[in-house]
Amino acid sequence: MKPTDKRFWNRCGNAVNELFFWLFIAFAVLLTIDLWCMLATAIVCLFDSGLKSLTLLKIFGAYGIILILFSNFTLWLTMYSPMIYKRLVSVIWSKRLRPLYFLTLGYVNVYLLNLYYIRFRYSQYELTQYRVNVIYSVLVMFPIINIPVYIAAIRSNEQQVSLGYAAKLYMQGRLATYLIQKDYSSLINDGNEQ
Structure with a gap:
C-alpha cells in the first residue's frame, strides 16, 4: 500500500x-x-x-x-469520527445508561452534553485550536457550572423544552439524555454528513 x-x-x-x-x-x-x-x-x-x-x-x-x-x-x-459518534449515541438511544449514572456519580452527563452541544456547535478544527467560545468549552467540563451550556443547548434546540420541565430533568440528571434521545435521528443524520 x-x-x-x-x-x-x-x-x-x-x-x-x-x-x-x-x-x-x-x-x-x-x-x-x-x-x-x-x-x-x-x-x-x-x-x-x-x-x-x-x-x-x-x-x-x-x-x-x-x-x-x-x-x-x-x-x-x-466524537468527530462518525463511526465512534454513532456508537456512543446508540448507547444513549438504547437507554443503557442507568449503571453509568451510578458508577460515575452523574459525571456521564458532562460527556453527554459534549456529544449533544459542543460537537454540533463547533468543528473539530475550531475546538482543538481553541477558535471557539472558550467559556463554553471550559464550563461544559464541570457539573453545576455547566448550566449556561445546558441553557444554550436548550435554546438551540428546534423543539423548545419548557424551563420547568428542563429544570426537573436536570435535577434528575436526565436532561442531556433527553436532548439526545429527542433529536436522535437528526443527530445521526448530521453526523453522517460531516
Whole structure:
C-alpha cells in the first residue's frame, strides 16, 4: 500500500480515532475511581478531621481535575469520527445508561452534553485550536457550572423544552439524555454528513 493511497490514510485516521476513543475510556474509568475515592475521603474527613485525610482529599481533587481535562479532550477528538459518534449515541438511544449514572456519580452527563452541544456547535478544527467560545468549552467540563451550556443547548434546540420541565430533568440528571434521545435521528443524520 502506497503512502499516497487514500485508503491508507483513512485507515490511519480510523486507527488514531480508535486510540483516542480507548484513551477516553481509560481516562473516564480513572476519573470514576478518583471520584469514588474522593467521596470516601470526604466522608472520612467529616468524622476524622485529621491532616492526612485532608491532604488525601486535595490529592484526589487535583488528580480529578487532570483526569477531567484529559477525558474531555480525548472525547472531543473522538466524537468527530462518525463511526465512534454513532456508537456512543446508540448507547444513549438504547437507554443503557442507568449503571453509568451510578458508577460515575452523574459525571456521564458532562460527556453527554459534549456529544449533544459542543460537537454540533463547533468543528473539530475550531475546538482543538481553541477558535471557539472558550467559556463554553471550559464550563461544559464541570457539573453545576455547566448550566449556561445546558441553557444554550436548550435554546438551540428546534423543539423548545419548557424551563420547568428542563429544570426537573436536570435535577434528575436526565436532561442531556433527553436532548439526545429527542433529536436522535437528526443527530445521526448530521453526523453522517460531516
